[in-house]
Amino acid sequence: MSAVMGPWISRLLFIGPWIIILSNLVEKGECDTPEFIYPIDNITVAAGRDAHFTCVVNKLQGHKVAWLRSDSKAILAIHNHMVTNNHRMTVSHNGHNTWRLHISNVQRNDSGHYMCQINTEPMVSQIGMLEVVEAPDILYNETSNDTITMESANVNLICEARGYPEPTVIWKREDKENIVLRDGTGGVHRVSSVEGRELSLTKLTRGDSGAYLCIASNGVPSPVSKRIMLHVHFHPTVDVVNQIVSAAVGTQVILECVVQSSPRPINYWAKQMQKGEDVNILSGGRYKTTEEQINSYSMRIYLTIDVRKKDFGVYACKARNSLGEAQATVQLQESKIELSAPDPDFELETTTLLPVQRIKKRRKGKERRKNKVEEYDDWEEEEEEEGGDQSKPQIIFFKEPEIPATVYTTQTISSLDTYSSNTRNSCITGL
Structure with missing residues (x-):
């Protein structure tokens, strides 16, 4: 046992x-x-x-x-x-x-x-x-939050993650732009992503502003990420698209400028008066101001004007934030429409047509005859009864020099008494 x-x-x-x-x-x-x-x-x-x-x-x-x-x-x-x-x-x-x-x-x-x-x-x-x-998990208490810094400064972003197997951490920009890495010798490297828990950015510029994604993955569904906003603050700048703009009275014109600023600025247009004063323009009536965002720190500022005589002058596009103020000017000037002088080669020609004899077709029995010209002998009587002026031209032609044309020789008939028998045998004289 x-x-x-x-x-x-x-x-x-x-x-x-x-x-x-x-x-x-x-x-x-x-x-x-x-x-x-x-x-x-x-x-x-x-x-x-x-x-x-x-x-x-x-x-x-x-x-x-x-x-x-x-x-x-x-x-x-x-x-x-x-x-x-x-x-x-x-x-x-x-x-x-x-x-x-x-x-x-x-x-x-x-x-x-x-x-x-x-x-x-x-x-x-x-x-x-x-x-x-x-599955991977980001430790929010140990990971960087939204960060504010100044141009030319350095910043380190940290992303801590856990999981099994050990997660891999990569950094990307949310806007799909490259991440700019600068070394101590002045070299610049642009990469689509950076691997590692720490992202070091040096000598920051305004172009480095934006959202950065910390992404952790280990092959276990699903990857996780955290969005970290990097705000690079700088003094505002203003650029105008056209320094001189021409418009006619009664038309509509649009003035445009581009503002770059962080933090977000206060933008407005002003008109410079003769006494050196600037009068701020409020949107309404004949004036309309609008903004269009380009990216996190750039925008377009528009001023639309229904032009009158008093609107011509100098306009200033202004931007102001906590770091300072900047402006740029646009000259709005009047444009006039001038009529061109008449073409000296233009000619006006007149043509008078003579009376046209009537053509008749006659048929006798079953016999078909050729066309026979019958003189319109009662033309003079009809004209006299209607009080017509036989010497007055009947048709006027206008011919421009660019179009080749046949020049007709015409004759004004003042009386049928001078109308010769040879002329009567023709349909139109002078062709």
């Missing part, structure tokens, strides 16, 4: 009543060797989820299945009885040949090797590994 129980006692697998039960089973000769049907799978699971190991055994007979932590040799369960006090662990049996160890809400300290063991002589077992991974 002691020889049979020796291996169990040495491994501390079964205690109390279990020893007596197992000894009786062995003495009865139930010694068919149990066998594992499938190996235990290794499991990788994210922290907070559930996991389970499955152990499938045939020919178990009167033997028992136990679950242990392989690294610490701690007994977790024997058959359907839980030994550990960890309430997150349970065991189950399907009533045939399958035993499972369930672990709910797994934690990082649950990682390790787990053993399914059968109390044979010698004992047989198989091992599965549980790897608990953690």
Whole structure:
């Protein structure tokens, strides 16, 4: 009896009543060797989820299945009885040949090797590994917040992250622009991203302003990021698009300037008067001021004017922030539309058409004759009855020099009495 129980006692697998039960089973000769049907799978699971190991055994007979932590040799369960006090662990049996160890809400300290063991002589077992991974997480209390600094200064941005495996941290600009790295020798390097928990920016310019993203990833869904705004403050600057603008009275004109400033400035237009005073222009009526944001520190300022005579003069685009004030001027001058002189080559020609004789087609019986010209003998009588002036031109043509034209020779008829018989035989005289 002691020889049979020796291996169990040495491994501390079964205690109390279990020893007596197992000894009786062995003495009865139930010694068919149990066998594992499938190996235990290794499991990788994210922290907070559930996991389970499955152990499938045939020919178990009167033997028992136990679950242990392989690294610490701690007994977790024997058959359907839980030994550990960890309430997150349970065991189950399907009533045939399958035993499972369930672990709910797994934690990082649950990682390790787990053993399914059968109390044979010698004992047989198989091992599965549980790897608990953690999605990356940024430690906000240890990571930089929004930062304000001045031009030409240096700044270090810090991003601390945790997770398993250890997360990789990279820096990018939110606007997809390159990150500018300057070294002590004056060298400048432009890169799309920087790897590491610390981002060092030196000799800052206004172009370095903007949002920077600290991104942590370790292959476990999903990567996390923190947005850090870098504000580089500087004195405002103003530039005008056109220094001189011409417009006519009654038209609409737009004056434009570009302002760069951080912190955000107060922008306005003013008109310079003859006494040297500047009169601020308020938006309304014939004047309208608008702004268009270009980036975090640049904007366009517009002044729209419905032009009148008194509007011509000098206008100033002004910007002011806590660091100072700047302005630039635009000259609005009057433009006049001049009519061009008439073309000296332009000619006006008149053409008088003579009366046209009427052409008739006559048909006698079935015989078809050629066209016969019939003189319009009653023309003179009709003109006299209507009181027409026979000497007055009938049609006037205007011909421009750019278009080649045929010059017609015409004759003004003052009386039909001078109309010769040769002329009457023609349709139009002078062609």
